[in-house]
Amino acid sequence: MxxxxxxxxxxxxxxxxxxxxxxxxxxxxxxxGMAEQLQQDITERIxxxxxxxxxxxVSGVDIVDSFLGRVIAEIAASARLMAxxxxxxxxxxxxxxxxxxxxxxLPGLETVLDAARALELFAQAPSGxxxxxxxxxx
Amino acid sequence: xTPASDPATATSLPIGSDADLAWVRHxxxxxxxxxxxxxxxxxxxVTAASELARNTLVHGGGGQARITPLRNGPAxxxxxxxxxxxxxxxxxxxxxxxxxxxxxxxxxxxxxxxxLVDELAIETEPGQGTVVTLVAWVSRASAVRPGSG
Numbered sequence: 257m258x259x260x261x262x263x264x265x266x267x268x269x270x271x272x273x274x275x276x277x278x279x280x281x282x283x284x285x286x287x288x289g290m291a292e293q294l295q296q297d298i299t300e301r302i303x304x305x306x307x308x309x310x311x312x313x314v315s316g317v318d319i320v321d322s323f324l325g326r327v328i329a330e331i332a333a334s335a336r337l338m339a340x341x342x343x344x345x346x347x348x349x350x351x352x353x354x355x356x357x358x359x360x361x362l363p364g365l366e367t368v369l370d371a372a373r374a375l376e377l378f379a380q381a382p383s384g385x386x387x388x389x390x391x392x393x394x
Numbered sequence: 395x396t397p398a399s400d401p402a403t404a405t406s407l408p409i410g411s412d413a414d415l416a417w418v419r420h421x422x423x424x425x426x427x428x429x430x431x432x433x434x435x436x437x438x439x440v441t442a443a444s445e446l447a448r449n450t451l452v453h454g455g456g457g458q459a460r461i462t463p464l465r466n467g468p469a470x471x472x473x474x475x476x477x478x479x480x481x482x483x484x485x486x487x488x489x490x491x492x493x494x495x496x497x498x499x500x501x502x503x504x505x506x507x508x509x510l511v512d513e514l515a516i517e518t519e520p521g522q523g524t525v526v527t528l529v530a531w532v533s534r535a536s537a538v539r540p541g542s543g
Contacts, residue, residue: 358506
């Protein structure tokens, strides 16, 4: 009942539904409180919709520090526990270089270059089956 | 090598909230861009600043950030100082270890930030607060402005 209030004056991050996929576009400088709020929003959206895929677009993000990196990893982990597959897309080259040097390589997080490729990926492999689709082999 | 850091040109910013962290990142970015740091170096410095400013807020109970442009002959650099009056760090060496955390994070803040800049120094005593100083110099390879030599 008592959800933490976002910092006044900072709009929440919109979560867009495209069929069974949720698309989250992170923009600019994300305050810590907003990032934590987003984690809660996304998991609730997954629980209340039939979403089995989640695309996190970070092409508009200047920096990812260890806090935001952890939030993204935790969003992906909680989405997975709720049977949704997460794909991260659009990471800028400077951000990728910095993350590696920081020691945060986000293993286990699926990545593609841009949102279009992320949606293609889900189109090819619907139902959140992930890369391992061997059990349905004909 | 004693880089000229004129206290008169230092910009002090308070660190007391999420919004302050964002403002520190914004200001550091602006300084770094003006000094001619390339995009990758800017990103590293802003990321390091974000880690340390968050430490100041979360572990130090708030404090301030001081941004000072540096000049050393033809070289331009940026000094960032993060000051808090919190509990201090008991074991600095341990705190600098990858994966060590007391705050529920990933334990990459200090050790990671050190890799992102040229120098990182910590002054701390238990109960006496913490002062972390970062220095980064514009690397010639990534400088935005062509070096006039």
